[in-house]
Amino acid sequence: MQKEVIVKVENVIRKFGSRTILNGINLEIFRGETFVIMGGSGCGKSTLLRHMIGALKPDSGKISMFGKDLTTLSEDEMDVIRKKFGISFQSSALLDSLTVGENVSLPLREHTRLDKSVIDIVIKMKLELVGLRGFENLLPSQLSGGMRKRVGLARAISLDPEIVFYDEPTAGLDPIVGGVIDKLILDLSQKLSITSVVVTHDMNSVFRIADRIAMLYEGRVVEVGTKDEIRNTKNELVRQFVSGSPDGPVSFFQQKDDYLEQLTK
């Protein structure tokens, strides 16, 4: 069966000043799969995610979602697309002047004409999905980091999106909460057949949730494959990243040679 491409990134180049962050990225994400983008800090994976959701525009190249080129859409057309995907932010980005319930229901109140009683039921259902029913009236500042992330996730799925983007969903959480979040991501994609795009460098999480994995290094995609393909890859760079070894082609110390020189100057 031919798989439907839902997000397509073609030759995307983006520079910030003189630094090239994205250097010709090509990716295809299929409907219904969980696609993980992994890579070290500063390799451009969060920047890539921001391009995929249309928050940043590339210097050159094309990004399309649902077959529409995001780089050429007007603000109104973009809003139509935005209602069809959700995003869970690294810092959860809940509005801290609103309660948990108001945060989750915000997209519903703004974009639908549902009655308040219906919205109340939807909030309860979404919060039940993330295991936080009964927390509607708390403020985000009264929650722990993991709970905030889960509320952010409930908000991301409140409009029943077709795609959910996750920016570092497990970063900064303890292993158990991290596992809970991973299970949530899996549940959502299996039960609601949502396409998930996850940006992370948490290797445990990667192998738990991924259908396919892309490895990003210095603004380029160095390898794309299934879990097994990535585990058994011959690419030294990917092997080093997966095993977390300090020695390998990826050098932590950038200028070894002039170290002595700089110290004794």
Add this chain to the structure above:
Amino acid sequence: MLRFIESVGRLTTATCMKTWDVVSLFFQTIFWLIAGPFKKKAVRRQSIFAQMVFAGIQSMVIVFFVAFFTGIVIAMQSAYQLSKLGATVYVAGLVSVSMCRELGPVLTSLVIAGRVGAAITAEIGTMRVSEQIEALEAMALNPIRFLVVPRFLALAVMLPCLAALGDLFGIFGGYLVGVFNLNIDPNLYIDTTFRFLEAKDIMTGIFKSFIFGMIIALIASYQGLNTKGGAEGVGKATTVSVVTSFILIILADVVMTGIFYFSKM
């Protein structure tokens, strides 16, 4: 020398760009204010009222203190001068005219720029640095419609009200000095107050404060939306916001006073 000219040029360009950005923010705000209801995306009434309570009603105490004591001081200072001419009764006219034309609107606006403008910048700035603005955009909620318009509307409506109250408080302060310290007959004091005060004095003062309210809201929102760099950035943006508002309020005051009282129209 060349470097000096260079930096002057760079500063000029930057200032022009910023001015243009603020002007375009103004037009976008007006656009959402007028077109919002027709696009079925009206600004939420609750958030407008919440802002009005914060900007207006909760500012009454500080406006009272500033205007009331200013009225007392003007009365005392002018009484000293006028007593040399044996014309202490004119204190009433002096206090009322100076409060209504200048001090009521300008002092109130400066106080509000410090109290409300700073709060707006700090709030929106914090939202910017903690990804909340991005989250709004990703939910297809325009931050200008969602955050700027309610604050703009609240300040443009409430500042004239506060200025009118400030006029009254100031006149009341002068009245207390006149009646209890200078022993002017209360009826005579009130009579003199209204003999000197013209409708134009009050109207121009109120109109000025309307313009000042829009300036405060726009500058505060602009600085908030363009905040960069964590907690330090929020602090800097807040300072710049208050300082810029102060300067622009005084500048606008000069221009408007020139037009109202010194042009040959």
